[in-house]
Amino acid sequence: MKNKILKNSLSALLFLFTLAGFAQDKSSSVVLLDAFYSKIKTQKNPQVIDARGPEEFALNHIEGALNFNTKSENFEKAVAALNPSQPVFIYSIAAYRSGLLATELVKKGFSEVYILEGGIASWIGGGKPFYSNLKSKLTLPEYKKIVVDNNYVLVDIGSKYCATCKTVKPILENLRTQYGEKLKIVQIELEESPQVIADLKTVRVFPTLILYQNGKIVFKKDGLGDLKNDVDVALAQR
Template identity: 55%
Template sequence: MLRKLQLIVLSLMLSTSIFAQTNENDKKNWISADLFASKIEQQQKAQIIDARSAEEFALNHVNGAVNVNLQDATYSQFVEKLNPNQPVFVYSIANGRSVALAKDLGTKGFKEVYVLDGGIGAWVGSGKPVFTTAKKGLTLAEYNKILASNKVVLVDIGSKYCGSCKKVKPILESLKKEHGEALKIVEIELEDSPQLIASLKTVTSFPYIILYKQGNISLKKSGIVELKGVLDTALAQAL
């Protein structure tokens, strides 16, 4: 188990490093969940690659995807079995690992490689079908009950495997201390509640924050850039 966690951390660190080096040219083949799905439907047998870890893939993945990443010992053999004359569709939890894999395929002669912008968070968030082992997470009815029972609700949506999502947690703890019972905080993870994330049809990537006041959305934000400042401003108006 420790070895698995070490590999996941190493993979996330590598993807973060590569993502930081991404330039505008790399982004030309990043496409939305809707276009990703549309292009897949046009293929007789789509080549879909889930570039996450085996542990993540086992919990949830795009239907029809095959799991492989740059750290796999069998990666080279896997690539040899792909058809370089057909499109390849790659995704991960965000864009880091998928971008790295797409770059590598490009160096190997694959001309048409598409990266799912926003990763599996965008896919599930837009309501696209997904394989999942989740049995019973927070339901939409339960979610709406929480919104109806609290004046101000802050919802944090992400995944336990998402590096950026982990950086949201200290911010939430800080807000709990600052606002106490005046602020209801709800944390939702892909591994537990994919159906709810899909039902909301608003998540574009992980992490994703929604702030409600009296049941109405007052703020939606993806990512962690300037998150604390944005939330402080929004909460000053909501509370």
């Protein structure tokens, strides 16, 4: 028992030292979309890096972005092609891959590294220009029609590459079974309908959950939270 307590204490101390290290690192920072976009626009040849996998990058990305992360086979070569004295702008789906890459670049002497909070969801959801190799399956007019034609509509906006988004699926199935035709559930993935996400101009992170009643928003959640309870409470009050 004592060994277990000691082990847990050491782990906690290590975690605190790690946090302290990040707090002292002034070369890397997480910034909101508007600041990220503004900083990019000040650069003649901005160094933008998409830290997602190549399959994700092929489907959609910020125009002009390079694609690599710490696990890429060409990692060292890709880093060597960058200018460490100029700002670097990194994004992924969430902060994990972006954070790992940012840490490595700072270690290699890069003076300014910016991570986009909310990643590609924030960029496309904020209506910024992006590349996509497909046409959205769902259009904004179709989306709006679904919302107004149904009494209750729960919209799940995410990506098949988003770990947290995967945990939403069983909750949605539970709600679908519980409420049946009373609750219309719409699932929108970045890989299938990027343009409608851009047109909504309301998505900042994946997943984003929106509940409508008669075409009006009851709640919007940036992240999963306690989705089932929130839906139960909202429908019980109406």
